[in-house]
Amino acid sequence: MKRIAVFMLLVLLSFTCLAPAHAQRLTPEQNARQSRKAAKKQQKMLKKSAKQQRKAMKRSEKSSRKATKKANRDLQKRRGR
Numbered sequence: 001m002k003r004i005a006v007f008m009l010l011v012l013l014s015f016t017c018l019a020p021a022h023a024q025r026l027t028p029e030q031n032a033r034q035s036r037k038a039a040k041k042q043q044k045m046l047k048k049s050a051k052q053q054r055k056a057m058k059r060s061e062k063s064s065r066k067a068t069k070k071a072n073r074d075l076q077k078r079r080g081r
Contacts, residue, residue, distance in 0.1 A: 025033070
């Protein structure tokens with residue numbers, strides 16, 4: 001039984017080693033495609049982070065305006081009394 005298991009393992013290992021080594025190398029076209037894809041992904045991430053930054057700034061400005069408005073309203077109430 002152990003002989004059969006060892007033989008099967010040997011057969012499996014030999015089949016995996018038969019894969020040609022050049023199949024793992026990238027052709028210039030594949031390399032260029034991957035490069036373009038990576039650049040596009042990078043641009044997308046930069047655009048997304050810039051959008052989040054704009055959104056955060058907008059939120060901050062809105063809360064600042066709201067706080068100023070509230071402070072002015074409170075000041076008017078105090079002066080009016």
